[in-house]
Amino acid sequence: MHLCRFVPASGGAARLGLLTETAIRDLGAALAARAASLDQLLGLPEAAFREILTGLDAASLPEYQRADCVLLAPIEGQEVWACGVTYERSRDARMHESTQRDVYDRVYDAERPEIFFKATASRVVGPGARGVIRPDSTWDVPEPELALVLNSALAVVGYTIGDDLSSRSIEGENPLYLPQAKVYQGCCVLGPAIVPVWEVADPLALAIRLTIERDGAVAFENETSTARLHRTFADLVTYLGRENTFPAGAILLTGTGIVPPDNFTLAPNDTVRIAIDGLGLPPLEHTIQRGQG
Numbered sequence: 641m642h643l644c645r646f647v648p649a650s651g652g653a654a655r656l657g658l659l660t661e662t663a664i665r666d667l668g669a670a671l672a673a674r675a676a677s678l679d680q681l682l683g684l685p686e687a688a689f690r691e692i693l694t695g696l697d698a699a700s701l702p703e704y705q706r707a708d709c710v711l712l713a714p715i716e717g718q719e720v721w722a723c724g725v726t727y728e729r730s731r732d733a734r735m736h737e738s739t740q741r742d743v744y745d746r747v748y749d750a751e752r753p754e755i756f757f758k759a760t761a762s763r764v765v766g767p768g769a770r771g772v773i774r775p776d777s778t779w780d781v782p783e784p785e786l787a788l789v790l791n792s793a794l795a796v797v798g799y800t801i802g803d804d805l806s807s808r809s810i811e812g813e814n815p816l817y818l819p820q821a822k823v824y825q826g827c828c829v830l831g832p833a834i835v836p837v838w839e840v841a842d843p844l845a846l847a848i849r850l851t852i853e854r855d856g857a858v859a860f861e862n863e864t865s866t867a868r869l870h871r872t873f874a875d876l877v878t879y880l881g882r883e884n885t886f887p888a889g890a891i892l893l894t895g896t897g898i899v900p901p902d903n904f905t906l907a908p909n910d911t912v913r914i915a916i917d918g919l920g921l922p923p924l925e926h927t928i929q930r931g932q933g
Contacts, residue, residue, distance in 0.1 A: 641694075642921060643659075643714065643833055643834040643835075644656070644658070644711060644832060645712040646664050646709045648708060649707075659711075662705065664703065666704065667701065670699050678714065678716040682790070682888055683888055686791060711832050713764045713829070715830055718890050719757065719891070720760075721758055721892050722758040722804050722822070727897035752879060755879055757819075758822060758827070765828070765926065768925065770926065772929055772930070773807070773931065774807050775933040776810070777810050780808065782805055782806075782906065783805070783899075784801070784848050784850045785804055786843070786893075786894050787892065790877065792887050792888065796873060797836065797837055797889075799840055799916075802830050803830075803914060803926065805828065805829070825931065832924060835920060844867055845867055847863055847916070847918070848897065848915070849915045850898045851915075853910065864896075869895070876894060906928050912926055912928065
């Protein structure tokens, strides 16, 4: 089961659906009585969320062909937060880029993880859209990540794929510039859908693969695994929830274990493709554009 947000290509309001290989099953009428939006679904207790979704598998639902729809990012009123230095590769890369290297070395093994605000829903784009690199940055990279979908009680109820687009040149200049390196219009890409937690056998054994294409050729590719995470999901979620409430739930990016080499930077019209094996989702694919400043 892949819970998505979409609009028919002919227009209309955003809708919730179930994404299949060839079609999108429209959940509008089936959900109307209990949870007509993603905000309402993620505001429910975990048991109610599961009861509603599992009851839809056998339901008779209107269908659209995928070619006749536009997939949106699976987010409504949720905030996106992100975790840093959760993989050894990320720690090493951020130490290398930074003028304050010991900051990242110390946080890697510290009790408190690095967690930062990433995006409001309005700053997030979905599959097939154009993620943004900043015009005042000279070194930009994608950060492919497993994203936790949290309900209002901060239970993990699903997973999706995320790209935490980042300016390494701005972040590396000074750690205090992190918000400018991370938070801007088009800085986050999510999708293509949410996989319920009960459909993923082992979220700590998922292969994450990144491919970047430029002018029809592969410019960079690499892979990692969530097995290399240095933190537990429970640890990350617990710290996110300290003195924080999320009435409509939240999205938590769990960090990246793939960092392109120093001589690589994203360019306009690059295509970024992120696949996470074990979720059953199609890859999250998007292109790149430079912001207007």
